[in-house]
Amino acid sequence: MKITVKKYTEQLLEWPKSGCHIMAQYDDEKVIVYQVYRKEIGEFAIKNQYFGGEFSLNRMTWIKPNFLWMMYRSGWGTKEGQEVTLAIHLKIEAFRNYLAHSVYTSFDQTEGISHEEWRNELENSNIRLQWDPDHDPYGAKQERRAIQIGLRDNFIRSFAKDDILLIEDISCFVKEQYEFVQQHQLKNLTVPAEKPFLFNDETLNKKLKIINGYAHGQ
Numbered sequence: 001m002k003i004t005v006k007k008y009t010e011q012l013l014e015w016p017k018s019g020c021h022i023m024a025q026y027d028d029e030k031v032i033v034y035q036v037y038r039k040e041i042g043e044f045a046i047k048n049q050y051f052g053g054e055f056s057l058n059r060m061t062w063i064k065p066n067f068l069w070m071m072y073r074s075g076w077g078t079k080e081g082q083e084v085t086l087a088i089h090l091k092i093e094a095f096r097n098y099l100a101h102s103v104y105t106s107f108d109q110t111e112g113i114s115h116e117e118w119r120n121e122l123e124n125s126n127i128r129l130q131w132d133p134d135h136d137p138y139g140a141k142q143e144r145r146a147i148q149i150g151l152r153d154n155f156i157r158s159f160a161k162d163d164i165l166l167i168e169d170i171s172c173f174v175k176e177q178y179e180f181v182q183q184h185q186l187k188n189l190t191v192p193a194e195k196p197f198l199f200n201d202e203t204l205n206k207k208l209k210i211i212n213g214y215a216h217g218q
Contacts, residue, residue, distance in 0.1 A: 001168055003032055003087050006193040008137065008186055014195070018143035020131050020209040022197040024065035030089045030165050032192065033063040033149075034070040036077065042084025046169045051160035060128065060152040061159070063088070067192045069146040072135035076178035077171055087168040087192070094163035098149055100204060102129035105150075109209075126153040131209070137181045137189060147208075 003025060015023065025032045037045070037055075044053035064070045074082040103125040104110045107118045122128075128150035133141040151159050180189045199205055 001087070001170055001173060002089070002166065003168065003170070004193045005173075005190045008189040008191050011191065011193065016144055016196060020145045020147070022065055022147050022208070022210060023134070023144075023194045024197045025192050025194050026065075026092065026197055029092055031065055031092055031095045031197065033065045033088050033090050033095075034067060035061070035063060035086050035088060036070065036074040036079075036082040037084050037086065038081040039084055042086060042169065042171075045086060045167050046084075049167050050164060055160065057157055057160065060150045061156055062148050062150045063090075063159070064146070064148045065194075065197070066134065066146040067194065068135055068137060069132070069148070071137070071174070071178075072139050076181065077174045078178075083171065084169065085171045085174045087170045088164055089166035089168070090159075091163050091165060094158065096199060096201075096204075098127050098151065098155060098159075099129065099199075099208060101125065101155070102127040102149060104128075105130045126155045127151060129208075137186060137191075 036042075040054050041051070044055070045051050064073070070085070071077075074085065077083055077085050103118070103121045105122070105128050107115050109131060110118050113121070129147070130150075131145040131147055134144040134146040135141060177189055177191065180186065196210070198210055199208075205211055
């Protein structure tokens, strides 16, 4: 794998305990996001290094930069139709563009606009954004919030091919690590190395509620 991994117990000491944080693995060129698919879609993406075949460009797709949130969602790759876990190396400028055009799925998470304004923005937006409770390896809710981003229409077409640098199949890694979770051996659990992501754009950070974090410079 081209992703960097680190012991879960070590990272746990470094991660923020609460608040909204884009927990991710990133550098100056890319940020890694995760998706899970059934075999047909996953294998096409791995082989061709873009999404096509049975992948639908007409329905919203959700990306998550937080590995453990994805594991909670897919049951560590055990849920039906979610057997293939993909680590998608996404262009950093594309990631920023998604979030700059995003609208919260819930009015409760918005600030500074009326309900009518939010509703109009939501109906006309092709990027959906929401903060959900993060989860530990066993699936227990945490105080820290994890981000997920929904893409559709022109953004999903861009994501499916042009915005991707690399698609990795990490299903075997997920299966191996899940064994430690099942055996309650978190001291042996290894997960992708992640840290809070912060844009060098105060307006965007404020919109995303991620005022505290590590400056990235995008």
